[in-house]
Amino acid sequence: MSKKKKKSFQLFLMILPFLILVIIFSYYPLYGWRYAFYDYKPPKSLANCNFVGFKWFASLVNSKTKLEQLGQVLKNTFAMSGITVGTSWLPMLFAVFLNEIRNSKFRKVIQTMTTLPNFVSWVMVYSIAFSMFNSTGMMNSLLMKMNLIQEPILFLQQSNHVWFTQWLWLTWKNLGWAAIMYVAAISNIDHEMIEAAMVDGASRMQIIRHITIPSLLPTYFVLLILSVANFLNNGMEQYYVFQNAFNKQYIQVLDLYVYNIAMGSGGYPVSVAISMLKSLVSVVLLLGVNGLSKLIRGESIL
Numbered sequence: 001m002s003k004k005k006k007k008s009f010q011l012f013l014m015i016l017p018f019l020i021l022v023i024i025f026s027y028y029p030l031y032g033w034r035y036a037f038y039d040y041k042p043p044k045s046l047a048n049c050n051f052v053g054f055k056w057f058a059s060l061v062n063s064k065t066k067l068e069q070l071g072q073v074l075k076n077t078f079a080m081s082g083i084t085v086g087t088s089w090l091p092m093l094f095a096v097f098l099n100e101i102r103n104s105k106f107r108k109v110i111q112t113m114t115t116l117p118n119f120v121s122w123v124m125v126y127s128i129a130f131s132m133f134n135s136t137g138m139m140n141s142l143l144m145k146m147n148l149i150q151e152p153i154l155f156l157q158q159s160n161h162v163w164f165t166q167w168l169w170l171t172w173k174n175l176g177w178a179a180i181m182y183v184a185a186i187s188n189i190d191h192e193m194i195e196a197a198m199v200d201g202a203s204r205m206q207i208i209r210h211i212t213i214p215s216l217l218p219t220y221f222v223l224l225i226l227s228v229a230n231f232l233n234n235g236m237e238q239y240y241v242f243q244n245a246f247n248k249q250y251i252q253v254l255d256l257y258v259y260n261i262a263m264g265s266g267g268y269p270v271s272v273a274i275s276m277l278k279s280l281v282s283v284v285l286l287l288g289v290n291g292l293s294k295l296i297r298g299e300s301i302l
Contacts, residue, residue, distance in 0.1 A: 036272040073257040095182035114176025126241040157246040229286035
């Protein structure tokens, strides 16, 4: 075996454990797609259920009620994911200004405080929101003591601006963690360029505008492409804990809709069918964004 082949084999052995993990957790679960082709009713085994072919796929378009529900769910999903993608530059900007803090101890405190919420579960986040914004919570008590309101405001029960409020909670939870990638990228910027700019009389804002941000754009575009490709997978934990009878129509995203159907009576095969369609759409989005990346940047992520 040549040295080149031996080195390639060694590199393959290094990535083999990760490939196995991807196969186990990403590809093996696709075996469950077969439930979409059966009239499955738990706790029966699949062998005791009738094969119905594409019945559940057809039911998604044959029922006007389901079409309306699916339309609203897709609207919610695209709106919330769109807001997240549209503001995906915030972690980059936060990392830039965090890097400009000269006091290293203060900078570490800020970075730690903004990163910690990422490790808090959404159940705890909702507990915080409930303590602050329920009818007897801190916010209502404060507003009533200041005589600004006469009756409590039901903040968590309102359906108005629910997309925006959910984005605020998501940003509060993930901003510091998302900025870590950009903080690492900033540390790799050639300091000789910054020193040369300072010698030429460039201000800090000019250095940020002409050196720091352009150096971060490749990282930003890669993360943006992955975010767009993952457009329909905006999770369900956040929306599950915040949903209630008043805001369910506007907070129910595709993942939560799939879960609610699966937990409903006889809805498991339909939920699997919707998940399959969602996966196919995600693949199409990934290929589309990859083609756009080739067109604009001349580089591919696949």
